[in-house]
Amino acid sequence: MKNIMNIANEFNSNYEKLWNESDFSGLSNLYSVHSILVGYDVVQNRENIIKNLKQIIDQGWTKIKIQTQLVSFIDPDIILVANIYEAFNSKNP
DSSP states (O other): OOOHHHHHHHHHHHHHHHHHTTOHHHHHHTSOTTOEEESSSEEESHHHHHHHHHHHHHTTEEEEEEEEEEEEEEETTEEEEEEEEEEEESSOO
16 A cells, blocks of 8 residues: 555656646646645636646646655545645746
8 A cells, every 4th residue: 555655746747747747738737626726826726727838838838847756545445645736937947
């Protein structure tokens, strides 16, 4: 059985790959309809999250690296993951 750190690292690796490929369909599948994305803005639900991510990528932030920092269970169905992101802007390198 995988521990929650391995689950988070696999998720982050997949997320990073999908972001770097600008695969919005794949990114969308990583979010539930009730997801909340906390970053520069707090964005709720899958549709709004993908809209927000498209805006970020359209600004030139086309490559990211993700490093998992903290992982914990909130309840049996929810894992909270805190990450450090490094973003690279293709328009302003």
